Amino acid sequence: MNDFKERIAAELIAVRDRSLAYTEADDDLLVRQHSPLMSPLVWDLAHVGNYEELWVLREAAGIDPLRPEIDDIYDAFKTPRKDRPSLPILGPAEARRYIEGVRGRVLDVLDTIELDGPDPLHRDGFVFGLVIQHEHQHDETMLATLQLSGQVGLVRDGDLPPGRSEGPEEVFVPAGPFLMGTGTLPWAYDNERPAHRVDLPAYWIDRLPVGNRAYAAFIEDGGYDDARWWSAEGRQWKQRSGAFAPLFWVRDGDAWWRTRFGRTEPVPMDEPVQHVSWYEADAYARWAGKRLPTEAEWEKACGWDPGTGTARRYPWGEEAPAAERANLGHRASHPAPLGAYPAGASAYGAEQMVGDVWEWTGSWFQPYDGFRSFPYKEYSEVFFGEQYRVLRGGSWAADPAAVRTTFRNWDYPIRRQIFTGFRCARSELV
C-alpha cells in the first residue's frame, strides 16, 4: 500500500477502535433505548458497518450484499430513531462480527482500488473519507446517548490546557468579500460545495464562545421569564419543554450543578456553555444586545485569511489540529476553559472556533448556489429548507477527520442533547 492508502487504513482502524470503546458496556446497556431521541447503541454500531458495506463494498467495489435482509433495519431513513428498539436488530456479539467481516473486505478493497481514476467516489479516496467521517459522527452521537443514559464510568477524562482571562471580548471583521465553502478539500461533503464569493458588511463577533458564567448571569437576570428576549417559537418551546437552564443543569440554592456521564459536579463557570437549544442561544444573544452570527459571518471569522486572500482549512492554517490548538477528538469529556487555545486563533483573532462546542448560527440549512447532490440526496439535500439550523465548528467529541472551517452540521432548533453552545455577533454600529 502507498502512503495515502496507509493513512486511510490508519484512520479506519482508529475510528473503529473508538466505536468499540464506546460499546464495551454490558449488553443490556447496548440494546436499551435511553431516550426516544436516540438509537440503542448497538444499532449505531451495526449501522456504521452497514453504511461501510453499502458505500465501499457495493457502490465503489461492486461486491454483492453480505446480508441484504438487514439493510432496511439499518437504513436511517426507513427507520426513525424512536422505532429502532422494536426492530429485529443484531445483538451486540452479532453486530461486532458483522462489522468486522465488512471491515476485512474493505481493507482488501483499499489494497487494490484505484484512487486517482475518473470515478468521483474513488478519487482522492472520497468513499473512504465518507465512511470514516460517518463513523466518527455516529461515535459522537453514541457519546450523546451515553450522556443521556446517566451511566457512570463509561467515558474517560483527559487533561486540557488551562484557560486565560486576558483578551478582548469581541473581534472585528471588516467589510469585504471572502470565499465561502470549498471546491478543493477532497473529503468535503456536497453541502460544503462549491466555493463561492460572499460579500459581507463589517461586524463584530465574540472572541470566545459564551461561557457558563455569562449564561448563568442571563438566568439570574430572569432571562428565561422575560418575553422580550424570546422569539414566538422560542416562547412556545420554553412552555412545552419547561426549560429553565441548559439541559443537565440542576440548581442547589445559589449554586448550579450539572450531571455529566453519570457524575454530578459544580458547573465550571469558565467553560463554554453546552446543551442549549437554538432558542436559548437566540434569547441569550438578544439579552446581551447582540445576535447569533450568520453562517457566512461565522465562516469568514473562522477561516478567511485577509492577508493572503485565501481560505484556511483550520482557523490557524493548514496544520492538523494538535493538542495546543483545539479541543477535538475526545481528549476529555467536556469543553476546555475559555481562552485555553491562543495558538488556535483565526486570522481575525477569534478563538475556540473549532473544537469544544458546536456553535449555533442564525442561518437555516440551505444549499449554496451551484450545489450538486453527491453521492446521494439523503446526505444533505433532503434536509435543506427552514427546519434545521446550521451548527459550526465541531465539539470536543468531534474528530479532526470530520472538522474543517467549511464543515456544516445541522439540527432542529429544539435539540439540546448534542454538545452545542454558541457565540454572539453584532453588526458594526454606524
Ligand SMILES: [Fe+2]
Ligand atoms: Fe448514519
